[in-house]
Amino acid sequence: xxxxxxxxxxxxxxxxxxxxxxxxxxxxxxxxxxxxxxxxxxxxxxxxxxxxxxxxxxxxxxxxxxxxxxxxxxxxxxxxxxxxxxxxxxxxxxxxxxxxxxxxxxxxxxxxxxxxxxxxxxxxxxxxxxxxxxxxxxxxxxxxxxxxxxxxxxxxxxxxxxxxxxxxxxxxxxxxxxxxxxxxxxxxxxxxxxxxxxxxxxxxxxxxxxxxxxxxxxxxxxxxxxxxxxxxxxxxxxxxxxxxxxxxxxxxxxxxxxxxxxxxxxxxxxxxxxxxxxxxxxxxxxxxxxxxxxxxxxxxxxxxxxxxxxxxxxxxxxxxxxxxxxxxxxxxxxxxxxxxxxxxxxxxx
Amino acid sequence: xxxxxxxxxxxxxxxxxxxxxxxxxxxxxxxxxxxxxxxxxxxxxxxxxxxxxxxxxxxxxxxxxxxxxxxxxxxxxxxxxxxxxxxxxxxxxxxxxxxxxxxxxxxxxxxxxxxxxxxxxxxxxxxxxxxxxxxxxxxxxxxxxxxxxxxxxxxxxxxxxxxxxxxxxxxxxxxxxxxxxxxxxxxxxxxxxxxxxxxxxxxxxxxxxxxxxxxxxxxxxxxxxxxxxxxxxxxxxxxxxxxxxxxxxxxxxxxxxxxxxxxxxxxxxxxxxxxxxxxxxxxxxxxxxxxxxxxxxxxxxxxxxxxxxxxxxxxxxxxxxxxxxxxxxxxxxxxxxxxxxxxxxxxxxxxxxxxxxxxxxxxxxxxxxxxxxxxxxxxxxxxxxxxxxxxxxxxxxxxxxxxxxxxxxxxx
Numbered sequence: 001x002x003x004x005x006x007x008x009x010x011x012x013x014x015x016x017x018x019x020x021x022x023x024x025x026x027x028x029x030x031x032x033x034x035x036x037x038x039x040x041x042x043x044x045x046x047x048x049x050x051x052x053x054x055x056x057x058x059x060x061x062x063x064x065x066x067x068x069x070x071x072x073x074x075x076x077x078x079x080x081x082x083x084x085x086x087x088x089x090x091x092x093x094x095x096x097x098x099x100x101x102x103x104x105x106x107x108x109x110x111x112x113x114x115x116x117x118x119x120x121x122x123x124x125x126x127x128x129x130x131x132x133x134x135x136x137x138x139x140x141x142x143x144x145x146x147x148x149x150x151x152x153x154x155x156x157x158x159x160x161x162x163x164x165x166x167x168x169x170x171x172x173x174x175x176x177x178x179x180x181x182x183x184x185x186x187x188x189x190x191x192x193x194x195x196x197x198x199x200x201x202x203x204x205x206x207x208x209x210x211x212x213x214x215x216x217x218x219x220x221x222x223x224x225x226x227x228x229x230x231x232x233x234x235x236x237x238x239x240x241x242x243x244x245x246x247x248x249x250x251x252x253x254x255x256x257x258x259x260x261x262x263x264x265x266x267x268x269x270x271x272x273x274x275x276x277x278x279x280x281x282x283x284x285x286x287x288x289x290x291x292x293x294x295x296x297x298x299x300x301x302x303x304x305x306x307x308x309x310x311x312x313x314x315x316x317x318x319x320x321x322x323x324x325x326x327x328x329x330x331x332x333x334x335x336x337x338x339x340x341x342x343x344x345x346x347x348x349x
Numbered sequence: 350x351x352x353x354x355x356x357x358x359x360x361x362x363x364x365x366x367x368x369x370x371x372x373x374x375x376x377x378x379x380x381x382x383x384x385x386x387x388x389x390x391x392x393x394x395x396x397x398x399x400x401x402x403x404x405x406x407x408x409x410x411x412x413x414x415x416x417x418x419x420x421x422x423x424x425x426x427x428x429x430x431x432x433x434x435x436x437x438x439x440x441x442x443x444x445x446x447x448x449x450x451x452x453x454x455x456x457x458x459x460x461x462x463x464x465x466x467x468x469x470x471x472x473x474x475x476x477x478x479x480x481x482x483x484x485x486x487x488x489x490x491x492x493x494x495x496x497x498x499x500x501x502x503x504x505x506x507x508x509x510x511x512x513x514x515x516x517x518x519x520x521x522x523x524x525x526x527x528x529x530x531x532x533x534x535x536x537x538x539x540x541x542x543x544x545x546x547x548x549x550x551x552x553x554x555x556x557x558x559x560x561x562x563x564x565x566x567x568x569x570x571x572x573x574x575x576x577x578x579x580x581x582x583x584x585x586x587x588x589x590x591x592x593x594x595x596x597x598x599x600x601x602x603x604x605x606x607x608x609x610x611x612x613x614x615x616x617x618x619x620x621x622x623x624x625x626x627x628x629x630x631x632x633x634x635x636x637x638x639x640x641x642x643x644x645x646x647x648x649x650x651x652x653x654x655x656x657x658x659x660x661x662x663x664x665x666x667x668x669x670x671x672x673x674x675x676x677x678x679x680x681x682x683x684x685x686x687x688x689x690x691x692x693x694x695x696x697x698x699x700x701x702x703x704x705x706x707x708x709x710x711x712x713x714x715x716x717x718x719x720x721x722x723x724x725x726x727x728x729x730x731x732x733x734x735x736x737x738x739x740x741x742x743x744x745x746x747x748x749x750x751x752x753x754x755x756x757x758x759x760x761x
Contacts, residue, residue, distance in 0.1 A: 011450060011472050098445065229465035233458050235444040239407050244458040244511065245431035291446040294464055 019295055022287050026302035030078065033309035037074035038066065040313065042321050068207075074309065076205040079213045080270045081280070081308020082301040083262040086224060088277030089284075089300050090259035093231050093293065094252070095155065095164060098285075099341055101278025102144070102263035105164065106171025108277075110147030111140035111267035112198065116179040119194050120186040137212055140268035144260040147171050152256070199325035200271040202312050209269045216265050220258050224297060227254060231293040273308070274327040275334020280304040282337060307333075356419060358383055358515050358547040359404065364413035366396070366403040372411045373399045377573045381549065381564060383514070386541045388558040388579070389551040391568030392592050397551040398439075398519055400568060404549060405436045405517040418514060431459035435508035437518040442504070447492040449503050453478055456510025478509035481544075482536050498529025505536065516540065518550040522557070530554075534561050555592075556605045559583050567591050585657070600657040603650075607657035610634030614752065616641060618686035618710075619660075620703050625692035626651040629720075632741060633690075634658050636748070641686060643679035644671055644702055671702030679706055683713070688751065690744070691719035711735060718747055 039050055043065060050066060057063045088101035102108050118139045154167050179198065183191055196204075230251050233241040242248050263277065284300040285291060311329040318324060357380035365375035373396040381387050389397045402408040404415060406422055415422040417433050425433070435456065444452070456478065457471045467475075479485045482502040487495060492503065501521065508516055521537065522530040538561045540546045552558045558565060558579070565583055566576040569591060575582055580601075588599035596609040616639040619626050626642055627650050633640050643663030645652045655662045663679040665672055679702070683689065689710040696704055710717050717735040736751075738744040 011454075011467065011475075226463070229458070229461070229463065232455060232465065235447070236442050236455065237440050239438055239440055240436070240442065242407055242427075243405060243431065243434070243436040244456070245426075245428035246458075247427060285446050289446060290451070291444050292451060 019288060019290075023299065023302070026287075026299065026306060030302050030306040030309065033306050033313065034074050034078055037077060037309050037313055038070050040317060041065070041070055069203075072205040072207055072210050073202050073312070075210055076202040076213065076270065077309045077312040078305040079210075079217055080202055080266045080273065081276055081304035081306070081311075082221075083213075083217045083266045083304070084273060084277040084308070085280035085284070085300040085304025086221065086297065087259045087262040087266075088279075089281035089293070089296060090224065090231075090255045090262075091277070092281055093234055094255050094259070096235070096237060097164060098282055099278065099338060100164060100168070101275065101281075102259070102267075103272060103274045103276075104278050104338075105147070105151055105168040106175065107144045107147050107151075107260060107263050108267045108272040109172045109175035110143035110145075111264045112143070112272050113175045113178050114139035114143030114146075115268055116182050116194060116198070119197070120182045120190055134212065136268040137216070137265050140264035141261050144264040144267070145257075147175075148256055148260045197271045200273040200327040200330075201315070201323070202270050202308075202326065203323070205269060213265060213269065217262060220262055221297075221301065223254070224258055225294075227251070227258075228293040228297055231255070232291075235291055235293075270326075272327065273330055275330045275337075276304060276308055276311075279330075279334040279337045280307055282341070283307070357381060357416070358385075358418060359549065360416040360419075361404075362414040362416070364403070364415060365411040366400050366408065367411045368399070368408070370411055374568065374572055375411070377413070379566065379573065379576045381547055383547060384541045384545040385547050385563045386538055386561055387547070387549045387564045387566060388562035389549070389566045389568055390555060390558055390591065393553075395568045395570055397568050400566075400573075401517060401519050401549070401551050405434065406430060407436070428459045431511055433513060434515040434517060435511035435513040437501075437504045437508050437516070437521055439519045439523060443493050445493060449479070449484070449487045449490050449492055449495070450475065452492045452503060453507045453510050456507040459511060474512060475506075475510050478506040479503075481509055481540065482506045483532070496529075498525050498532070501525055501529065501533055502536065505533070509540070513546065515547045515549065518548065520553060521550050523553065530557070537561070555583070555588055555599055559599075559601070559604050598657045598659070600653055602653050603657065607631070607654065608634065609659045610639070611637040612639035613637045615639070615687040615755075616685060617688055617690055618642065618682050618715075619690045619692060620694070620706050620710075621645060621651050621692035622649060622694040622700055622703060624650040625694040627654040628741065629690060629692055629744075630654050630658050630660060632745070636745075641682035643682055643706065644675045644700070668699070670699050676702055676705075680709065683710055683715070686715070687755075688716040688718065691717060691721055693720035693722065696725075716751060718744055718751075720744060 039045070039047060045062060049062070053063050053066045057067050084102060091100045091102065091105060092098050115136050118136055150171065151164070151167050155164055183194060230241065230246045233244050233246050234251070238248055266273065280303050281296065281300050284296050284303045287303070288295050288299050290296070311326060315324045315326045315329045360380035361377045364377040365372040366377070367373035389401060391397050399408065403410050417425060417430065422430070454467055454471065454475045457467060457474065458465065461467060461471060476485065479488055482505050484499065484502045484506055487499055487503060495503065505521070518537070522533055525533065534557055537548050537550065541548050541563070562579045564577060565579045567574045567582065567587070574591070575587070584601055585599050588594070598607050598609065600607060610633065614637040617633050619629055619633070619640060619642040621629065621642055622645050626645070630640055630642070631654070640655070640658060641661035642651065642655050645655065645662065645664050646667045647664050648667040652662065652664055661682055663675050663682060665675040683706060691707055694700065694703065707717070711734070714734060718738055719735060720738050736747050738747055
């Protein structure tokens, strides 16, 4: 309790020493992961070679591998992890429940169904559409909003954590049923790409997809950071937030729309990635020791980027050259976190 | 602090409140001034919380008007309203990983800028708010790791950090232990006196409300049946009617509730006076005895307690010697009763009649229990059917023994 003697005027500073330290550490780790993901692969290049290729791209195989495979993938993992973490953080604040996330609530599944319709059926103009990132992204956003609307409709009727989780589970089942039927009916050549995508992976990112991710997601992040003050008020629940002057109706729409959109744009390119959205905000709260969203939003971005990159690295390298599905790796550390939250009774169901 | 020139801090005009356009309470007209403590009283389900949440602008009103500081509530922008009024609700709040300081500083919401950065002034207000609720020592504790009573104080501090004119609280003392219940009420009362804040709170303890509230609002099914100055409004009959009491009575002079007995175990006649009978009446009521008592003056504590417990009471005007009417009534009670208790009252010139009553009891062969020490006690004890008891515990044992033998005799 050394802080008890702290002068009241010193408290106005937002960032404590701990916050600054944790931010620096997370930043360094995230950067390190990004570099490792660029540097390590089934083909070995020395750091000097890689730096040379990055600075002076040529027209050889090595340049193609680094510039068209590794760098987009590494950037995809960084952005995917950050966006999913923020999507999860927003949902946790909204539902005031630390155990929810876009994957757990079935929002990713909703996006998956819509993407599978685009990828597997002839509703779209054939295979070309599969690689049109805008088409998939729009479909994914549509799917995630649909599921979110259903969850909202139910959660306003029955306010309990268990309901949320069960609704999320059911959404997941329904969506995988739909995708299973679609894949049974689909033409063979379309299925392989879809199955790989459905397992969740940051591989095969095109630069065009990276641009979509960066522009759309970046804009959303700016918007969300601007919402961090009402998000903090929202931690006390809707009634208190209203009494402090938050425009709840407008705010509710904003957080749910941006959360759903973030989850959807990641899902549309990387497939449904499990647990990042649920676990990372929780880890961020633990390491920063606060629920203050002004710190957590950038914090969860960095932590999400670092953890998603690490998981992707593990998925690629552990059984190399066989690549493990990303969602299996994320589940390995996400599921225990859910269980420990339940056991510590930090979550009220 | 007698109101700012009669201007109301909060005022209702033909207000109807309820859910989904269906009125639960209607035709409410009332207004409260600066620095007043207003208690909403009424049975559960009568609509206290509905009224309170409507006043706090958390529920849309059904019809009529609410004015805050003279301005209609719907015309005040939400952030401006948040600077005038803050709330403490019964909703469970348990944000994880928040220190008490961070939690209370959330109350600065309407005063801070775009990202909610605290200025030196904001920090000072947070500190003052915590001081006002005697909780400055909690400032670095984690919010999810303090007791219920401490949490309630911190919730009040958060509301104070909004620097409101009006503080609205829903059942602020529910689930609190006795110490914190009284502490929170004292804090709220001091806020009215010292800071001139108008406090509107729904309360479930009428006796506490009677002691802290300047104004009470009585909420009965469908309406606000009455409102006004506590001391004028809260009478025993009004409270009984409000809560539909059976076997309970609120006594405005004592400021508390008395729980009546079942009157199923025979009748006791208590010779008492000068406060010596009050605890005995309660003891007998608890045990289910019917009670009669006499002769007590109408300014005697015993008189008020006996009245609240529904005892038959032979009484007389204060400062007077016994008149014959009171004596006649008392003698009738004496004849009707199963046994007599002598409370051990002090004897002076104007209550000689009570001494006569005791002598009469002994002469009539009534069973007498006396708590009287000294010679007179011995005197009574030597004459006839009299048991001397040292204290209430002893008296209870003696009563149990007496009732036991009486039952046995009746069975035979």
